[in-house]
Amino acid sequence: MSIKSFSPYLIDSHSTNRFSRQFPAMRLFGYARVSTNQQSLDIQVKALKEAGGGASRIFTDKASCSRANREGLEMLRVKVDEGDVILVKKLDRLGRDTADMIALIKEFDGMGVSIRFLDDGISTEGTTGKMVVTILSAVAQAERQRILERTNEGRMEAKAKGVKFGRNRTIDRKKILALHETGMGATSIARQMGIGRSTVYKLLG
Secondary structure, X not given: OOHHHHHHHOOOHHHHHHHHHHOOOOOEEEEEEEOOOOOOOHHHHHHHHHOOOOHHHEEEXXXXXXXXXXXXXXXXXXXXXXXXXXXXXXXXXXXXXXXXXXXXXXXXXXXXXXXXXXXXXXXXXXXXXXXXXXXXXXXXXXXXHXXXXXXXXXXXXXXXXXXXXOOOOOOOHHHHHXXXXXXXOHHHHHHHHOOOHHHHHHHHO
């Protein structure tokens, strides 16, 4: 049987190029981060290379700076495209804290970019990966709610102890001077203005 007889099943170069444009090959990138300038990135970078991350596609950051100042992360965000995968050695190496890590996972997921955490055996790829993102988002929401509840409890407890919140009231010094000129004493002025008597004495000089 000649090769021509298989022609209906062969893909010509034009079809191959069109398929490549529609479904670009997955690329592996790597990201490594340490919290201080004294720490080394070598162990993380080595693991990323062994997992398939090319040296030119590994981006790094040092120190626990804000996302706005993490040049490696910013460059990674620019370089990745839909279908790419980012390799990270551990969960805590992606973000400065849990909330930051989950926010980044969701951001890259929205771009169609998956993340594999090598040491943790977690990936955001495929259907299971979508489930991971959903669960992590729920964890982040629960954490935010817990922090809010603790803050409110703290405020209520402080209020019960007499602590006042909000901006300090503006004291009308001219009014205090005017009341004093009418012959009103410091105690009466303080009571009328809702301030301490020592404050009245201080303003009267």
